[in-house]
Amino acid sequence: MPHGDLKKPLLQRSRDMEPIISEASGLVVGILGTGDFSRSLAARLGNSGHAVVVGSRNPKHSAGLFPESVEVTTQQDAADRADLLFVALFPEHYSTLTSLQGALEGKVLVDVSNADQLNQGRPSNAEQLAGLFPNSHVVKGFNVISAWALLAGPRDGSRQIPICSDSSQGKSTVIQLCRSMGFTPVDAGGLSSARDIEDGPLRLFPSWGGPVLCSVCLFIVFYAYNFVRNVLMPYLSEGENLFYQLPVGMVNTTLPAVALEMLALVYLPGLLAAGLQLWRGTKYSRFPSWLDRWLCVRKQLGLLSFLCAALHAVYSLCLPMRRSARYFVLNAAFRQVKEGIEHSWNEEEVWRMELYLSFGILALGVLSLLAVTSLPSVGNSLNWREFSFVQSRLGYTALTIATLHTLTFGWDRAFQPGSYKFYLPPSFMLELVLPCAVLLGRVGLELPCISQRLARIRRGWESGHQVHFQLPGEVPNGDIPEDISDV
Amino acid sequence: MPHGDLKKPLLQRSRDMEPIISEASGLVVGILGTGDFSRSLAARLGNSGHAVVVGSRNPKHSAGLFPESVEVTTQQDAADRADLLFVALFPEHYSTLTSLQGALEGKVLVDVSNADQLNQGRPSNAEQLAGLFPNSHVVKGFNVISAWALLAGPRDGSRQIPICSDSSQGKSTVIQLCRSMGFTPVDAGGLSSARDIEDGPLRLFPSWGGPVLCSVCLFIVFYAYNFVRNVLMPYLSEGENLFYQLPVGMVNTTLPAVALEMLALVYLPGLLAAGLQLWRGTKYSRFPSWLDRWLCVRKQLGLLSFLCAALHAVYSLCLPMRRSARYFVLNAAFRQVKEGIEHSWNEEEVWRMELYLSFGILALGVLSLLAVTSLPSVGNSLNWREFSFVQSRLGYTALTIATLHTLTFGWDRAFQPGSYKFYLPPSFMLELVLPCAVLLGRVGLELPCISQRLARIRRGWESGHQVHFQLPGEVPNGDIPEDISDV
């Protein structure tokens, strides 16, 4: 069809323009209830050019609470006059509306209520409303938005509002109304989805629970280990009082351990998934559910790793500000003068520290880039290849540099018997096990024999199906990313 | 209505598909004017698949400035052929278009102009245009977007464009056109809203004025106080020259004071609002307007507090880099050698500093999380409960830790007569008044007798209305958040 075809005859054009009127304008919108949400909704609808009538049990008492452009009337009158009504009551008061059944017949009722607790089998509020008004088009929506956000108006077009209904007509009207108010509606299917929608606002960072727990546990384990090895044992065996290190020094020894382990945990599940596909010889079988869940929280693991790394940087930078550091310098100066050493200098120590600092700064820099691309608005502006580059290449780069940072911190101390105080190895040795294993695993996957087999499997080939139908496979971008998950 | 109802007979389905054509495609779009905006608009419309004709006073002269796919013709010809025309002229030239009145009858005219200064009673440019073309559908829109942004195309679907008109048909067409170009249109009501829309781009951070002024004043007051107490008085009374502290040392003493006060000011209005509701015994009466405005700038106050806290951190970290700090260490080493002190150590000083640093780092960490959730794209991805958790729990946590940071900085100096040099208390004591008051007020609201009464009031109960109608109250999420306001 040629491009010039866009210039259609006038007749067609004018027909095109007619149904445009349907953009939800010209509706009379009613609101039942006079609470905060009702008032904010009325103001917002008015600002978006809609005519609004509010139905109140006590119109005179309520009228003063609404903007002047909004008409406050009785519930019966509002139900009669509006085409679409928001039910802004507590669910326990829905039954008081049954007298309006006749007036509400065939009209769209929007249930905006929230649940008090997570749904465990009860019908949702919206389903209860639909039960009371079987002849109305009940739509669930707007519950995720607060009265406050309604009033302020959407500052960003990306505020999503899930909407569901068994009536496609009702749902469409509400979707267009929602869009005209500047929000982004999302069609969430039939009214049975209302339970999920009502549960939504009750959830508290559902995908963060596991990763946060994991990092807290790692922190406790490493802190306890370092406490025993570096503070408690010297105190018990030599009476040395190092307890002043608890608030800063010990925390700063523990944080990089947590950061490094968490970063390794970001990349481990991708390796396990690849290993499973190689072992099974197919990708057409589901991963165990724990692996699926793990793959889904890689972004959270990565961000917590970054948080620990950033705190580690701030703690480290604060070290020279401590009074104890000052005393150490002064006492060292005293010793140097006493011993008459004009020029103290240990080239190896100098180099170790310079390299150690370099790797640390670079690792933090790369992790910062990763963290910035985790911001929804930045991630959205990346295409698939860019996102994959950032998360996979930069991510493994960060892991490699962070491992080098820890290795240069250790230097040759792993080979000095004096490091194994009380038969306990220094904690940096324990920290290095997991990231080194992940890096080795990744290198293993790059071996030609393995990487080619994996690539074949990911394009749909299955071992044991030599003459497998070579087709309706998938489109190339269909692979599960091997890295920090999708934004 | 059962879910299966979605599968309608084929007939219905095919009817459904017909009006889809209305998606603003197939329109011939005209542009009057040939400036930068006109050229960018033409390019953007072309990229979005629309046929574009540009009306110029001098088509030959202008044609070279437009992409080849755009037809540049006379104003009369463009007016005749287009269904919808953008008027991309300076408002002072609108009158030159009156000869096109006949051709533009019944067509949609989009006024994209901006005002030169804030409107003070004049009719808006769009209303002036509507006066000149009473038989056209005049729509206001696109003025918030620059020629540059048009050309670059929207990189993010959340770019909002307010659109208003008295013609719902015209408005709908422009809304769909706007959406097809990748922007997010927002229905802003009737043409009288055009004044606000035209004023919009002239405003310069309207909600930041008060908070910035407040932080600047606080900075000046604390800086002056510290200057007098710590620099000027020592100079006058003892001839001690500490003026070198003005650029770094004094600023770094003042910044945390500003940060702490600003953070307390974030949470004070919520307490005042709660107190007012408790005192009035109802929430059905408006807050005084100063409190409303204060509640609305809590986010700005919080971000400025974070900015000051972050700068304080950077300044503090720079302290050991100063030449003066180096001299102090060297001179202290000299004294220590002279006095023959082999091991200088003050356990209390060491502990004070370690605790002080710890609290500071933690407070900054929590404030950083708060700042990140203030980013529109992050805040949008939080539900109401998560947002409230972050802003209320984490916010009060940050305030508490920051107060502890200041308290450990002070240690026991408030009880040492030597701290009251020149009869002036150290500034950290002044800083602590407000945050401690806010924290005490918050604890007060948690007392069962008070919190229960407040909860009842917020669910719609009113004192003095024992048999108050227990109903059409509000939906649960209708409360004004007690914390940093909405994103």
Place this chain on the structure above:
Amino acid sequence: MPHGDLKKPLLQRSRDMEPIISEASGLVVGILGTGDFSRSLAARLGNSGHAVVVGSRNPKHSAGLFPESVEVTTQQDAADRADLLFVALFPEHYSTLTSLQGALEGKVLVDVSNADQLNQGRPSNAEQLAGLFPNSHVVKGFNVISAWALLAGPRDGSRQIPICSDSSQGKSTVIQLCRSMGFTPVDAGGLSSARDIEDGPLRLFPSWGGPVLCSVCLFIVFYAYNFVRNVLMPYLSEGENLFYQLPVGMVNTTLPAVALEMLALVYLPGLLAAGLQLWRGTKYSRFPSWLDRWLCVRKQLGLLSFLCAALHAVYSLCLPMRRSARYFVLNAAFRQVKEGIEHSWNEEEVWRMELYLSFGILALGVLSLLAVTSLPSVGNSLNWREFSFVQSRLGYTALTIATLHTLTFGWDRAFQPGSYKFYLPPSFMLELVLPCAVLLGRVGLELPCISQRLARIRRGWESGHQVHFQLPGEVPNGDIPEDISDV
């Protein structure tokens, strides 16, 4: 048209509501292919309330891979029953579908495939599909979204999906379907745009190449210069071993140089553009293409400058942590004791350092604000005047302070013969040339005679056209911003 007109008679209203059904609900959506993308798409479509049938070569084998609500059937059956079909096969298998030509006649086919390499003249995959099915409405779309992102669902409404087709009906249907899934469709015109759309996901940060190359080159040049002057020459001429400075010290001398040059390069093209307009006496002629490209990457240059500046800050803060810094202090203390200097103090050195640090911190603070407003979601919430204020005023403020930072670092060393070791000037002198030139150029543009002429040119005046038509110029916001470009 008066506002009251919104209240139309009921008849009109009910007509308004009918075509609303067109919101793409009620469609039966088919998917050909059973790969990852197909499975994710089926799940997402189901969640959005659409009926889905999947056409497979081997329905029994594939059924287990799909959610239960999805019907897996033969390709023929799916083609018969669906109104719209996604073709989720590798392009090399499109020819296997030719037997379905009859069943697919008049239906919408969505090509979701990606290319393997950048298109160089070949027809796009979508055009090949359209060639195979001349009687279907072939639409290109969804290729920019990964299987993973489909499954997770859009977390942010701003995820843009370009869609193109020669069939406006097909395109409209897919646009609405896309919107109902929670994504933001962007109309990309006719099917010939499919090449660009398919190339999109293959591009790797196209606008970052030049700026990154530029900063890497600057880094190498300055690093090499500093290496020769500060490390190599002292070693060759005096045998002084300063190689330990390579990882931290030298990098930290080089980074601020790169940051300052990059920041100057952000503002230079705006000056050049203004100069060109002044010289040509008109703005109605295109800039040379290198200048256009340069103007388009100012944001990237600015962000890289910020990255270098931030790294410079972290490196600088790490300096006191180095072992070498510790040795220097200890050795200085030794010398001080030996020489019996009770109180070492150099007021000028102290002031230089305090001012130098102050300017550095302030420059970094202002650059941070600039970087934050470069985040898409923050930039989107600014109006044109705010954005211009931030990028132009704050940007030049940052450049000025950064230049002062470098000047106070240099202090009077430029005038001391001892600074010209080996006849090479210190690098800070080289760094200062470009930013000083840019600042002078900017001051020059502020001279009344020049700024007035420039303002006239930018409002459409042309030299040599004394009686130029004073009109159809442009709208005021049409100027190319003089600063870091649009977000």
